[in-house]
Amino acid sequence: MKILLIYPPFCSPSSMPHSISYIKSYLSQSFDIKIKCLDLNAKFNKSRFKEIYSQKYSSEVLTEFDKISRPVYAHNNKLVIQKKSPELFEEMLTLIKKESPDLVAFSLVYNSQCFYTQALIEELKRLNIPTLIGGPAVNHNIYNLSTFLVDEHQFAEYLEKNFNLTRTIPKEVIPDFSDYNPNDYLTKEIVIPLRTSHSCYYKQCSFCTHHQSQNYREVPLELIKKTIIKSGYKNVSFFDDMISKKRLLELAEILKPLKVKWWCQLRPSKELLGSFKILYDSGLRSISWGVESGNQRILDLMCKGTNVEDISKVLKESHEVKIKNLVFIIIGFPTETKEELMDSIHFVEKNFNYIDLISTSRFGLQRGSKVFLNPKEYGITEIKEKSRTILDDQITYKVKSGMTPEEVKKYHHRYLRSFVKVNKIPKIYNYFKEQTILL
Ligand code: SF4
Known part of the structure; x- marks a missing residue:
């Protein structure tokens, strides 16, 4: 069995996500299964704003990124509301499908991540790939889209119950940042x-x-x-x-x-x-x-x-x-x-x-x-x-x-x-x- 943990667009691509890095560590120690973190937010930003990433880091480059990314995010959110695919949707979906996951879990930390997540969950449903959601930004609109889990403990219980897996209690949960490419980050x-x-x-x-x-x-x-x-x-x-x-x-x-x-x-x-x-x-x-x-x-x-x-x-x-x-x-x-x-x-x-x-x-x-x-x-x-x-x-x-x-x-x-x-x-x-x- 393979679980893919996703940090969805859009938020600042300056830092590796903590939430899914922590969940990965917790679940890897609880079950004998494959788990991978995928920072789709960083992947989206790197692909969409190539011209920014290719420049030498400076406060001017960060300012330029902020200026050009905001309208892009807003435009994409509108597309989702209009039931249209957001930009780079096929590319992001390909990154998910490439991992052949049995289950995809989304971590929503910022409200701005709700839009792209909605589009992805709807598409994964069509592909018969089950999804889960969690995180402080899940609201009652997103809540209805997928199974909501409060924390890592509920996640483990869910896997035990629905996939008949045997669980062991994790000893040392150390967030695992090894799945990310440092070059995907604007820093x-x-x-x-x-x-x-x-x-x-x-x-x-x-x-x-x-x-x-x-x-x-x-x-x-x-x-x-x-x-x-x-x-x-x-x-x-x-x-x-x-x-x-x-x-x-x-x-x-x-x-x-x-x-x-x-x-x-x-x-x-x-x-x-x-x-x-x-x-x-x-x-x-x-x-x-x-x-x-x-x-x-x-x-x-x-x-x-x-x-x-x-x-x-x-x-x-x-x-x-x-x-x-x-x-x-x-x-x-x-x-x-x-x-x-x-x-x-x-x-x-x-x-x-x-x-x-x-x-x-x-x-x-x-x-x-x-x-x-x-x-x-x-x-x-x-x-x-x-x-x-x-x-x-x-x-x-x-x-x-x-x-x-x-x-x-x-x-x-x-x-x-x-x-x-x-x-x-x-x-x-x-x-x-x-x-x-x-x-
Ligand atoms: S209660 Fe006050 S100190 Fe605590 S998190 Fe909120 S703002 Fe910060």
Whole structure:
């Protein structure tokens, strides 16, 4: 029996996928079967944007790629909605058929992967090749297309039940990146994605659903070390939504002797003060910070558990040891006033010297978040959901005070320059954040 694990188009082709690399390792140890990972996203991008891949890596090339790939992705998504084949469809299908799989499983991490996946699943159905789907981007529209499995455990149970296979319990699940061709990726050097934990130990931020209310559990440090050594790569992006100070220091200890460079995402809380030198010495070169706002009332409403003054101290100390600071700001949290938005701009200006790159986004109401579940507490008077063909329902809302969603859009556009003028590195790296460790 052979299973093909697919990472479908479209998302940034800068990094090998973690999800299917992990599943491959888990299933290979559970069953005596053949399993292969196929990164169709990287294959599509390399084939469709040959002229970009043939150029020497630079921020200009990444910028050009971003400019020309966006309309191509949008056009292809439209084709799928119109029930037409997207570009390179036969080529992608040939890559699947070449493997003669008995079962094809798709991992959907980003919403933008839903469209091409739909077209592939429909075609595989016609060819009588069974399919499975999983991942955080599976929505109720995609859910109806194929059998949905929550995680690797359900996957193993499914194989046991439907293919009469005998299962053994895996000992060491180490993501396996060996099926990918490094030349398929748009990067100067390969940066492997790893997680140090599942879910988030903090889970308080009122806008967030990333942790999906799951229990926090840590990946054993020894496994992280073995994964890096086995991969043979020297750059790592830890994509956990958040890592605690205790865990960061433990990581630093195992990473220092490996001589790797690494990136991670953190909440700028004062507990981190005093640890940046140790982290830099272990290879930490760039951090994406969930700063979110420069106004204390908004930070408190978001339940960030951070303080504007402490955030400045954290950014300063991180900068002083030469770690790059990438800062996220959310604009238009419900009830935020224009004056409070100006506080975020003033915060960024005040901390100009310590910020390398700013990423701003407008607040989006997420189903299942504290704000969605308790709208009145956040001044939301009405929530509307509009169904879409392939993506999940579009959520809109009205607020009783502060900027309206229309004003948020207007001011975001108007004040974007005030934010991005602090950038010291090209803004394209907001879409290739992990590559900032290579700069
Ligand atoms: S925003 Fe980050 S720190 Fe806050 S709950 Fe979500 S994952 Fe955790």
